[in-house]
Structure formats: C-alpha cells, structure tokens
Amino acid sequence: MIEIIPIPAFEDNYIWLIRNQAYAAVVDPGDADPVMEYLQQHDLKLTAILITHHHGDHCGGAKELSLHFNCPVYGPRREKITATTQNVAENDIIALPDVGAEFHVIDVPGHTRGHVAYYGINSLFCGDALFACGCGRLFEGTPEQMQASLAKLAALPDETKVFCAHEYTLDNIRFARIADPDNAALQERETRERQIRAQGLPTLPSTIALEKRTNPFLRWNDTHLIKAASQFAGRPLGSPASIFAAIRQWKDKLD
Numbered sequence: 001m002i003e004i005i006p007i008p009a010f011e012d013n014y015i016w017l018i019r020n021q022a023y024a025a026v027v028d029p030g031d032a033d034p035v036m037e038y039l040q041q042h043d044l045k046l047t048a049i050l051i052t053h054h055h056g057d058h059c060g061g062a063k064e065l066s067l068h069f070n071c072p073v074y075g076p077r078r079e080k081i082t083a084t085t086q087n088v089a090e091n092d093i094i095a096l097p098d099v100g101a102e103f104h105v106i107d108v109p110g111h112t113r114g115h116v117a118y119y120g121i122n123s124l125f126c127g128d129a130l131f132a133c134g135c136g137r138l139f140e141g142t143p144e145q146m147q148a149s150l151a152k153l154a155a156l157p158d159e160t161k162v163f164c165a166h167e168y169t170l171d172n173i174r175f176a177r178i179a180d181p182d183n184a185a186l187q188e189r190e191t192r193e194r195q196i197r198a199q200g201l202p203t204l205p206s207t208i209a210l211e212k213r214t215n216p217f218l219r220w221n222d223t224h225l226i227k228a229a230s231q232f233a234g235r236p237l238g239s240p241a242s243i244f245a246a247i248r249q250w251k252d253k254l255d
C-alpha cells in the first residue's frame with residue numbers, strides 16, 4: 001500500500017515522502033536531514049527524488065540524498081539544477097516500480113521558468129505552482145504563462161489530491177476572503193482549516209475540486225471574481241489571463 005507522508009522542513013515547507021513497504025521516493029527535498037532521519041527511523045530505502053523547480057528550499061538536500069542512496073534525481077529540463085540526473089518535461093512519464101507509482105510530468109511555468117508538476121496515483125505534486133487557496137509568486141514567468149499552467153492543473157480529475165510544498169493555507173485564505181467574500185464554500189473552508197491548524201496538523205493534501213471552488217487564482221470564470229478583479233484594475237477585464245493577473249497583483253500588494 002502506498003502512503004504519502006509530510007516531512008516538515010524549514011519554516012513552512014513540506015517534503016512529501018511516498019512510501020510503499022521498504023521503499024520510498026521524495027518530492028522537493030530542500031533539506032536532507034529530516035528526510036534521512038525519517039528513512040532511518042522507518043528503515044526505508046530511497047529509490048527516487050523528484051524536483052519541481054530550482055529554488056533551494058525544494059532541491060537543497062537532493063544531492064546529498066542521491067549520493068547516499070545512489071538513486072536518480074528527476075528535475076525540470078529547462079532549469080539548471082546540479083543534483084538532477086534525469087531531465088524531464090511535459091509528456092514524460094516516470095516509472096517508479098519500487099514504490100509502485102508512475103508520474104506524468106506537466107510543465108507549469110510561472111513561479112519559475114521551468115517549473116514542473118508530477119501527476120500520478122491520483123495525486124499532484126505541484127511545488128510552488130498551485131497552493132491551497134493560492135498560487136506561487138511570479139518570479140520568472142508572466143501572468144499568461146501562470147494562468148495557462150494553473151488551467152492545466154484545474155483540468156485534472158476533481159478527486160486528484162493536491163500536495164503543495166508549503167503550509168500557506170490560512171494566509172492564502174485571508175486574501176481569498178477579501179477577493180471573494182461571498183463564497184460560501186470558502187467560508188466553510190476557512191472554519192475547517194483553522195480547526196486543523198489549531199491542532200497543529202497539515203491542511204494538505206487538498207483536492208482539485210476544492211481548489212476550483214475556493215481558490216481565487218483558479219476562478220477567472222466566476223462572475224464575482226471577474227467583478228472584483230475589474231474593480232481592482234480600474235477597468236473591465238475579460239480574458240482569464242488578465243483576471244488572473246489582477247488578482248495576483250492585488251495579493252502581492254497586500255502581502
């Protein structure tokens with residue numbers, strides 16, 4: 001049976017560990033130490049590392065882990081990451097027979113130029129592209145790119161579990177409630193996520209269905225969001241990319 005376990009790192013990162021019997025894979029190991037500790041405690045052999053993008057909090061521990069376990073490191077072809085041993089891009093399929101999983105690579109540029117996401121076993125590992133009720137900042141890409149990337153993720157099956165790399169949910173909800181104040185599903189989500197955080201538990205994984213209902217960065221077709229984004233921009237907005245861009249700017253201004 002496959003289990004997916006969050007390993008907390010730094011302030012608010014999650015390194016996701018996929019385990020099956022004695023084997024494991026990890027996604028975005030920014031720090032090797034907590035991963036090594038978990039693997040040793042549970043007597044697991046690491047057989048693969050997946051990296052979504054080049055930021056240090058996602059790949060900083062990859063080299064050490066791959067040398068120790070002599071395992072491959074899958075990373076985006078369009079980014080220079082020294083730990084990467086297997087370059088991947090959209091339409092590639094990664095077979096991990098030891099953990100009994102297969103992942104499809106999806107290009108999701110926007111946060112960084114070459115950012116990828118991994119989709120398989122009904123789960124999406126999306127790094128800093130899509131967050132619970134939010135999305136990554138546009139450090140290297142354009143709003144057009146990011147909106148197109150998020151549209152690809154939104155098109156995945158509703159029941160897909162969303163494993164983002166940071167615990168940003170409550171902060172993101174604070175902004176979402178400003179942009180989308182009348183959304184009942186969002187209000188319910190806020191209540192639920194607050195309870196979860198009060199118990200010190202992760203709010204992840206989320207699901208694609210929940211994100212489509214409550215994440216303002218996926219709701220460019222919703223009349224309330226179109227109106228709110230247009231008000232922020234001071235002119236009527238029509239295209240999904242322009243609505244997304246205004247909402248992203250709005251949140252950046254308040255952060």
Ligand code: ZN
Nearest residue numbers: 053055111128
């Ligand atoms: Zn990042």
Ligand code: FE
Nearest residue numbers: 055057128165
């Ligand atoms: Fe990050």
